[in-house]
Amino acid sequence: MPLTPYLRGSVWWVKGWIEWNGRPVAGPYRKSTRATSETGAWDWIKEETELQLRKCLMGEERALRFVDAIELYKPTPKIARQLLPVLDEIGDRLLSEITGKLLKTLGPKLRPNASTDTWWREIVTPARAVINNAHELKGTPLLRVRRYDQFERNAQDRRRNRQSRIERVPGNREWIEAFCHAADPYNAAMARFMFETAARIDQAISIVPADLRPEERKVRIKAQKGHPACWVTVSTEMMAELLALPPKRPRNRRTGTIMAPRVFGYGSSTGYNTRWRTICRRAGIPYLSAHAAGRHGFFTELVVRQGVDPVTAAHAGRWSDPNLPMSIYAHPETDEAAIRARFRTDPVQTARSNDGNVLK
Incomplete structure (x- = not known):
């Protein structure tokens, strides 16, 4: 029997199987959709059916999307807030399609006035953690991302007219x-x-x-x-x-x-x-x-x-x-003027004889 929603208390549940060409490929189901409306239950059935058919046709490791990987991840409240805009942007993307370059392009789109360090910390790092967690659990592709280089950082600083990585003054x-x-x-x-x-x-x-x-x-x-x-x-x-x-x-x-x-x-x-x-x-x-x-x-x-x-x-x-x-954390404290002055000081000349030997 195909998946069918039914009301249980105030929440809609589903029962049945997911079928492909008349053959069951996933189930049997008897679980909550966590939806309080029948429309929400049918939306859940549609998404679950698409996921299970992808697993059947492509293999589980190539069928998971970013939104599915988030279900496997247990973020802290802070990380969850950082992932929300990323989820809106690439939630339906298959993990196999997400590259390091794609994650790095989310920064200018989601936080155009932030620094590259902020992009890396609040966009790339949590998204990469979700993807690599799915790799450990489900065997999906491992994702490595190259950090923003100094040219990308300087270009973004010029665009936002603000310098990042300002040198800290240490306490003494x-x-x-x-x-x-x-x-x-x-x-x-x-x-x-x-x-x-x-x-x-x-x-x-x-x-x-x-x-x-x-x-x-x-x-x-x-x-x-x-x-x-x-x-x-x-x-x-x-x-x-x-x-x-x-x-x-x-x-x-x-x-x-x-x-x-x-x-x-x-x-x-x-x-x-x-x-x-x-x-x-x-x-x-x-x-x-x-x-x-x-x-x-x-x-x-x-x-x-x-x-x-x-x-x-x-x-x-x-x-x-x-x-x-x-x-x-180590900050130099040498007087730069004193360093430059060294080039203006005449070096001590070693006395040599005509044949090139050092005179004592």
């Missing part, structure tokens, strides 16, 4: 001390903590009293960016500063509910911005984000200013590959 000891002198105890401790441990802002604001082990001078930092949660050792002074802070219960800005007590008193990773700008104005120093002051400052302080080898610094900052922080 003088900035941290000036900031802490003008700040309240909570923000001062948080700035010092991130500068000392290379913790990300979301990791710092998530610390609760149970994450402190005073006897061992350890602080638990939550998992993030593919790295597991871990305990980091802090200085004696840092631990004393953390223990002196009475935990605060921040308010959730979206729901209005009172959250569990936190060491630094913030409930979100963006809540610090306004306060930090005020502190920087009061201290007479340029504003630095928590990421620039802490994580960038940490690596530059160790490698550039103190000469610690990059492997040791990367391990201390929880980078798995030292090449990454060397290319992003």
